[in-house]
Amino acid sequence: MAGEIVDSVEMLRRLIAFDTTSRNSNLALIDYVQDYLKGHGVESKLVPSDDGKKANLFATVGPMVKDGIVLSGHTDVVPVDGQPWDTDPWTLTLKSDGKYYGRGTCDMKAFYAIALAMVPQFQKARLKKPIHFALSYDEEVGCIGAHGLAARMASEVPKPRAIIIGEPTMMTVVHAHKGAQIYITKFTGFEAHSSMTHLGVSAIHFAGDFVHYLNRVQDELDAAAPKNSEFMPAAATFNVGTIVGGTAGNILARECEVLWGYRELPGKPIEEIGERALKWLKDELLPKMQAKHPAAKIDTVLRSSTPAFSPEGNDEAKALARAWSGSNVVGSVVYGTEAGIFKKTLGVPTVVCGPGDIAQAHQPNEFILASQIGACEDFMRRMVEWASRD
Numbered sequence: 001m002a003g004e005i006v007d008s009v010e011m012l013r014r015l016i017a018f019d020t021t022s023r024n025s026n027l028a029l030i031d032y033v034q035d036y037l038k039g040h041g042v043e044s045k046l047v048p049s050d051d052g053k054k055a056n057l058f059a060t061v062g063p064m065v066k067d068g069i070v071l072s073g074h075t076d077v078v079p080v081d082g083q084p085w086d087t088d089p090w091t092l093t094l095k096s097d098g099k100y101y102g103r104g105t106c107d108m109k110a111f112y113a114i115a116l117a118m119v120p121q122f123q124k125a126r127l128k129k130p131i132h133f134a135l136s137y138d139e140e141v142g143c144i145g146a147h148g149l150a151a152r153m154a155s156e157v158p159k160p161r162a163i164i165i166g167e168p169t170m171m172t173v174v175h176a177h178k179g180a181q182i183y184i185t186k187f188t189g190f191e192a193h194s195s196m197t198h199l200g201v202s203a204i205h206f207a208g209d210f211v212h213y214l215n216r217v218q219d220e221l222d223a224a225a226p227k228n229s230e231f232m233p234a235a236a237t238f239n240v241g242t243i244v245g246g247t248a249g250n251i252l253a254r255e256c257e258v259l260w261g262y263r264e265l266p267g268k269p270i271e272e273i274g275e276r277a278l279k280w281l282k283d284e285l286l287p288k289m290q291a292k293h294p295a296a297k298i299d300t301v302l303r304s305s306t307p308a309f310s311p312e313g314n315d316e317a318k319a320l321a322r323a324w325s326g327s328n329v330v331g332s333v334v335y336g337t338e339a340g341i342f343k344k345t346l347g348v349p350t351v352v353c354g355p356g357d358i359a360q361a362h363q364p365n366e367f368i369l370a371s372q373i374g375a376c377e378d379f380m381r382r383m384v385e386w387a388s389r390d
């Protein structure tokens with residue numbers, strides 16, 4: 001079978017050209033990857049989303065045996081809407097500063113573009129231990145796809161030795177991160193003329209009380225935070241991302257929707273802070289709203305839950321990733337990844353290690369340094385050497 005040979009940069013150029021913003025389908029990219037792998041004689045399996053508009057992909061290069069390495073990446077990217085880009089975000093552009101620009105260059109198409117381009121080398125190396133690809137959808141909107149992907153791999157892939165999540169770490173090794181829980185809370189008040197505040201309930205005013213509550217709890221968490229934590233910030237952190245509501249300046253707002261959430265440290269039950277907030281809404285705030293008008297309501301849905309990635313049990317993945325990356329730095333990050341989901345579902349030591357700097361992620365003019373592509377290729381070469389030994 002004669003598959004197409006492309007280098008890492010060309011593969012990255014092709015993957016960047018797919019606008020896989022999370023609101024779009026990722027199927028064009030997935031089809032491309034599936035065809036490319038098929039050209040090299042590698043069969044891949046898809047795990048579609050419920051509505052069939054998106055899919056995860058997993059595939060194995062080498063023998064179907066245990067002790068392989070999972071290379072994991074997400075196919076979606078964050079929107080470019082309203083961002084001042086100097087180049088077309090969907091066209092990989094190398095500038096004289098040695099940086100490749102494009103949406104998804106660092107977060108995080110480069111990692112698996114490099115791995116895909118190296119598939120012919122993986123095959124030539126006569127692997128004794130397999131290299132598995134795991135590509136997910138909808139990471140950026142709460143790690144939606146990874147759950148189904150990890151579950152399928154747990155039942156169909158012989159137990160791997162380690163999982164590498166290729167999010168941008170400048171090829172340093174990350175062994176822990178916080179978890180994230182995101183909710184949407186809808187406050188329903190009762191409309192009245194703004195001069196007749198005794199006749200209605202403003203959903204916005206009560207939503208504001210909720211934001212104040214979250215600030216108070218944040219102060220409490222900060223005060224109780226451990227002094228020498230490896231996390232910065234050391235405590236769990238809240239964020240209210242958006243507030244949408246109201247009709248006009250002279251109407252008590254009927255509706256107000258608050259998108260909020262928090263990031264919790266590993267080792268703490270992720271639901272705890274959220275459940276406490278929901279209890280406060282029900283026991284403290286709702287009765288006050290309903291005292292003004294019985295039609296008032298508060299409804300909350302959990303939008304996504306990304307488990308924290310705990311440092312325990314990752315030693316073997318850490319040792320391998322350190323050897324392959326040449327990095328002595330083992331640290332933690334505060335942004336979420338799919339690491340916690342894969343580690344928990346497959347029960348396998350996991351690290352985050354990938355090319356590019358998280359500081360460039362989600363930014364206009366997102367880029368990856370050419371030297372980071374080289375560093376990741378070196379990582380893969382050492383990994384292949386390891387995987388071809390007995």
Ligand SMILES: [Zn+2]
Pocket residue numbers: 074107108139167
């Ligand atoms: Zn990412």
